[in-house]
Amino acid sequence: MKLQSIQAILDGKALVPRLSRKTREWIFVAFTVLAIAATFSSPPVLQDPAYNHFADHRTLFGIPNFFDVISNAPLLVVGLLGLAFILLRVAHPSQRAFATDHEVWSYIALFAGVTLSGFGSAYYHLAPGDNRLVWDRLPMTIIFMSFLAATISERISTRTGFLLLPLLLSVGIASIIYWHVTELRGSGDLRVYLDVQYYTTAAIPLIAVLFPSRYTRGRIVFTVFAVYVFAKVFEVLDSAVYSLGHVVSGHVIKHIIAAVASLLILDMLRRRRPLKPQAQSAS
Secondary structure (H helix, E strand, O other), X not given: OOHHHHHHHHXXXXXXXXXXXXXXXXXXXXXXXXXXXXXHHOOOOOOOXXXXXXXXXXXXXXXXXXXXXXXXHHHHHHHXXXXXXXXXXHHOHHHOOOOOHHHHHHHHHHHHHHHHHHHHHHHHHHOOOHHHHHHHHHHHHHHHHHHHHHXXXXXXXXXXXXXXXXXXXXXXXXXXXXXXXXXXXXXXXXXXXXXXXXXXXXXXXXXXXXXXXXXOOOOHHHHHHHHHHHXXXXXXXXXXXXXXXXXXXXXXXXXXXXXXXXXXXXXXXXXXXXXXXXXXXXX
């Protein structure tokens, strides 16, 4: 594949001359419907009984599971920096990184989710258990769903993304409530939560391929996707990584990589500029 073809795919322009906008919209709708159908046609997904058992149990400075707890600090810092950046742009319109006011809300929700994830994950890792796990997972659904809403706003329809934001956030939060209630009944079902996590992980790059961004630096979506996948790999390899010298665990590295993904989004907002012709056609 030629470099220009790859660049066109990453810019969301490869399919524009081949498929009508309506067709591309229906592809995304069909993908969404299939994902929902697959979720509810599959059997309940039970949580691994060993899920709350992590490799590194070291206590330092009186803090149990010290490294799993303290490695959430970068998430907290990036979340607060993101909120400060957005509030600064709102206060100074000439410096704003958003073409419309509606687009601000998705990123406020996203960085609020990153901030809450830093708190929630640290709280969970102090004494890992299902009751605390709620506060670890809930902010992550806010991040997933708000980033999806932001992507829809910037590539499909600003109004649609804005209107979908509260619905998407509600679905994400409901997925955690549903899992927790069923877990308390002894039959915890992770299907909806997994759909929230993995559907958004796939849907955002799909939207980026189908629709060009109204801003520069749109390709960063694919970098964030790759970094997130990288983080999930280290999460799975928690014990394996820790066994290599007992210095750091895979889960600690996962927290740091997740903060890097959030920082990439913040850096994208800082550097991007609206593409005026696209902005006019997409508004």
